[in-house]
Amino acid sequence: MVMRRTRTLVVILTVVMLLMGAVGGAAGGEIPSGPIKIGFAVPMSGTATSLAPDAGINAEIAVEYINKYEGGILGRPVKAYIYDTKGDPQTAVDVFGKLIENDGVEAVLGCLSSGTGLAIAPRVESKWKIPTLLLEATTMQMFTTAVPNPKYVFRIGPDDVMQSITHVKAVLGKKPDLKTIALGAPDYEWGHDVVSSFTKILKQLRPDVEVVYTFFHPFGEASPNFAAYITELMQRKPDVYVGYSWGTDGVAWHNQARAMGLYSRIPLIFDVFSGTAKGQLATEGVLGETRAGNCMFPPHALGYPNSKLAPMILERVGALPTYGMGVHMLTGMLYLKAAYEKAYDLTGQYPTPEMLAKTIDGLSIIGPCGITSMINHQSTAPGMAVGKLHQREDGLWIMEDMLIVPDYLRIVPPWMTVDEFIGKLGEIGQ
């Protein structure tokens, strides 16, 4: 009997211990100690680098900012794993594999070009299942054909239609009496996409405006000569020129167009990415946009977090505005921070990747571009603004006379296709 009782006691004790262990395990939602690992897959060599300059430094800045001014995530410092995609989609696949499978990061920010984004997004959804915030990768294919029902993939930066609607509205708003327009873009997928959606939307809203000249210049040639295009452009004499050249292309375009007098000969110029380089900034009076991609810090966002971010960028990169990688990355980090904290608050547990991904969607944060929300895996600011560039006394370029296009005019609702939405644009505008 004694034996038996002892045995029962042992069994009961074991069960109790196991139960306690299980409860303890469940309550193991305690925040793990040590730094939180976040991966960055950014172009740091190859052609894309000259276009998305200093992406690596910008990643460091974003992490430094979070650690220094935001107290990390859930009190844990962020440890960044920054790798080079060389701007090449295939290398990006390798880099993501390394970040996720080898280093065990909890979320990844990365991929600038559409190609890189398209290469990794399906893998993230089907295999890796780690929250991934794409920086740009603006192609419409992303959430229509590549990953139609995203769970883990998010995008910071506007999609092509969003930005084109903003651009068309801005141009029409700034110059209502325009008759002719010319468009120029770099010769790669994004360039073709934005030009075609711009043209489509323009035709919808103002069928009478004629596109007199469209050109696609070689992309990322690093020391291009645009004289032929500029001459042709001046001969066609459009009322408005909308240019999408960016990175080194943008710098070269800006220098050459200014020297050849393009800026004084065409009534309105919308240089979507005004030259962003050390030593040479924008041109007074030319239109620019506030999308994070361009980082003309809008005046209303000069407080938090830009008052702290801007000096960091100036110190490390030496140029402001810079191409928006730094801004994107900080936006992404702020989303992640907010998602971790919200998920933890709601469940009392340290979030799994799945919980994290679910939480990110629908979040709103205050970031470098003002209030920004993640709607249907797409980060948007309440309004994308276009305004005239102006250099302040202290040397900082800001935007004046801004025209803000609100979200409901830009975001394609989930129940509509892109074409339907564009077709309805006229009505919605009323």
Add this chain to the structure above:
Amino acid sequence: MGNNQQPVLLAAEKLRKFYGEVRAANDISLEIAQGQVLTLVGANGAGKSTFLNLLTGLVKPDRGEIRLLGKRITGLAPEQRAKMGIVKTFQLEHVFGDMTVFDHVRTACLSAAGKHYSMFKDISTETEINGQTEQLLELFDLARVSQSLVKNLGHGFKKVIDIATSFAMKPKILLVDEPTSGVGEEEKYHIMELMMNQIRANNLAAIIVEHDLNLVKDLSNETIVMHEGEFIARGAPGDVFGQDKVVEVLVGRGF
């Protein structure tokens, strides 16, 4: 060794090659029969090497014709002519330095057998070729260095290797460009002997360019003197070297 009963093997007709002002070959004609050994002498720049190169096709003539056994070969590439039996050895070092002696000769054996594109066969299974190669190495007294890299061997060896390689092509006519230049006195005779033995044994035709007039007398009983792209004398070496103009060309310039 002149054997004029044999049919004409190789015929050159009015070959001309000018390099700007320089007349390297000025309407040269020549016929050579099987088994006939000619020596070619002349001062530097007389056009001897150019003449040989014209025959092998390394240099394209401005005009003129070359026939092998009556067949016109003027437009053919060097490698095609080599296949047909016109094989040249070089004056300067033209050897495959990174190969072993064995491989060097074997390359030519393979080429003669037409096995250029044989990619999937292990070379060690080419027993026939390897046998031929070993035989040639024996004949030219190279067997003991067969595994040495060619570039590590002396000048004399390289000459012999070059000649042995040419023989691997089973030539009909051998064009020999200064086989003994830059070789010591003693080796010279050794090399010549090795080569002449084989030429005679196979009853080959040969044109030999040589500087050493004593050697020329031993080599053949017919010699041609070349000057400024033209043949200025032809005949038995003893007779030819007595002629005034020949002395002027050869000796006068020599000093």
Add this chain to the structure above:
Amino acid sequence: MGANTRTGRMMPSYIDDRLIATIVLTAIAAVIPLFVSEYVRTLIQRCLLWIPPTFGVYIIYSLLRQVHFAQSIFIGLGSYIAAFLAGKYFVTSELLILLPLSLIVSIGVAYVLGIFIMRRTGFYFAIMGIAVTMAFWSLVYKMRQITGGSDGISDIKNPSLFGIQLGDQGLYYVSLVVSLGLILLMRRILHSPFSLQLRAISGDLQKAESIGIPVNGMRRLAFIVAGANAGVAGVLLAFSYNYVGPTTFAWEFGAHFVQAAIIGGVNYFVGPIVGAFVFVGLEFLVSTWFPNLWEVVIGVIVAVIVVTVGEEGVTGIVKDLFGRTLKRANLEERTYSDGK
């Protein structure tokens, strides 16, 4: 066999050493995925798939002494064949169809390109290679409707073999088998009459012509062999990324194989294998330790190797360090004096 008459030693004979080394290395490659993380497996797979194109560069370099920058054409062809047939316009994902098809296309394209590229040597050959690669690149880049332009073709599903859908692990083993097969084939080719005569061409062009070697034809065939290797690897590379973009056609990509071959050492048959592993491994380490210095590190390494040991490469350095040990495994087997 002069140099190899090492009889009376404890070691087994020459050929057995090599066989043992091959078997051991293959066995390691075969079982390693069971023990390592998925990422390391991917990395090894990448190395394996880099070997065939690097061998292509190696053949052109070690036999013809030319620098072959145009490998990316054939990688690209193979990749896009896979992307079109197994991805965009789904026809088949059967490797038994895709691999031979890519082989045939690569050979055809290499034949045509070889007609004019291989007529030139030295700097001109290198630049012609780059020029032709650029032409292909811009063709693929500009045919946006078909190739997807710079966005490429994404979400290519894994292929099947004998009708069985392969997982990532299955793909690894296919890569291993294909790469091993090509290595053995290359070994055979490098010991063939063909490659002996190619070495004659690079040794002395005039002499080669004068012993009747059809220089242009043989060079072209060498180019075809190099291209075919890359074409086959291209198919598997496309599947290993599940993505194909025009950067596969970029000449910078082709230049990587030249760097890998140089690092490995073009004097040794194992050079390309060592080169592929070292290059990919180096990329892994550098991107971890100095993500910003990739170009400097790889540039300095290649430059230093060329200046100090030339064609010997890492293999040569390792051989010098551990000469005796490696001699037993016969890793020092040189293409340059292979006995007979």
Add this chain to the structure above:
Amino acid sequence: MFSMGLRYILNALPVVSYVILLSFSYSFLLYICGRVSLTFAGIYLVGAYATVSLSIALMGNSLSFAGFMGILLLASLLGAAMLVASYLCFERFLKTDVHRMVATSSLLLVFRGLVKVVWGTTPVTYSAPFLELGVSEIAGNIVPNYYLFMLGLALLLMLALAYFLNRTSWGMRFRASSLDGDRTMAQACGVNQNLVTLMTFAISGVLAGLAGGLYAPIAGAAYGSEANALLLAALSVIIGGVGSIGGAVLAAFIVGIVRAVAAIKMPVLELAVPFIIASVTLMLRPFGIWGKEFRY
């Protein structure tokens, strides 16, 4: 028709000018020393960055054109010094052409990597000299005076080099050592080969550095621009021929103008067209339009 032609020529000027300098920088080295060296493209990159950084540092917003010329001079001297240093420390140990090609092309990687470390990859630009010179109107075409200045400077340098090579005793020594001449003979006649080689590298460096400096105000100093410069220069040498000054100028004009024409008339071919021309040239005239037959 004529005015259209003129327009394309004027549009091509900046490319033409820098390609003249750059391609001759390469072909001069190849011609005199018989050395393939791709380092010149790295020098081009350094020249561009040096010019722009010095301009920003020394001149700020107060431009003086003479000051800019001084900076250009400094940049070209820096280029010469770097190329000579690269020869002394590195390139002279390279034995064969294949080695030189592989090693110097990896040196380019090092150059661009170091540029990234020093300057980052945000382009650096200083276009004041470009803007300050203003524009001219030639037959209805607007052309910045800076383009004309570039072309003038490039042509002037080429003329000076032609004079130097053909009319001076030092030039004779250079030509005696070249692929054309007989190096052993030159040595026997007391031409100091080492000195000639060093001077050739220096001149080549001056040309490359100047090309970078001259073009920098137009496109900014940008990471990665050396690859493009290298390809354009190499293609021009193939088209024009090694060692020929006339060939360098002619090829630069061809490359520049066909690109300008293609940009407007056939944008699909803009990037490919120099390669196509080079390939055709190689088929029809293997040693270039103006070149002589060399070993290369």
